[in-house]
Amino acid sequence: MSSTIPIEKAVSILPKPQAARRSNSSGLDEVDLEILRALSADARLTNKALANRLGLAESTCAYRVRQLRDRGVVTGSTLQLDMASLGRPIQAIIKVRLGSHNQAHVNKLYADLTSAPGVLQAIHVAGEDDFHLHVAVESSEALRDLVLKHVTIHRVVRQTETQLVFEVRDGAGILGPNKR
Secondary structure (H helix, E strand, O other), X not given: OOOOOOHHHHHHHOOOOOOOOOOOOOOOOHHHHHHHHHHHHOOOOOHHHHHHHXXXXXXXXXXXXXXXXXXXXXXXXXXXXXXXXXXXXXXXXXXXXXXXOOHHHHHHHXXXXXXXXXXXXXXXXXXXXOEEEEEEEOOHHHHHHHHHHXXXXXXXXXXXXXXXXXXXXXXXXXXXXXXX
């Protein structure tokens, strides 16, 4: 025997949402996201400053940050360097296309690219290109030498294309701006 409940009553007996406690599929709540937004804007924040900014007890804040690290949500912090101040005023993106995609050769190339001097990031991509390298060098000659001595020496590399970087700006990221 089945019984039906009028929709008004059915809605009233559904469990109440936890006030946006779990805001996404990753299991992070709004407090976690606020912590991540604040640390993304300034990873040097002390626990005390972070707790004050978010209106949390320092112990709660420290526990939350530790949990984010333990769960692998926060994997580290970075230091941003001014390349020109370090004698590397020229930045470029080097697009690399491969002639073949043998896994062993691709893995060897990837390892060699990440260890080449001046490579800030080596990104393995899908599409026409196979790798994008973000590099910083001291001169146009150094850029040429990086391509010739560290990229095109690999037999698997079919073609490269180099684009100068005029300016780099950080985007809003996936968390958006800090709300507080």
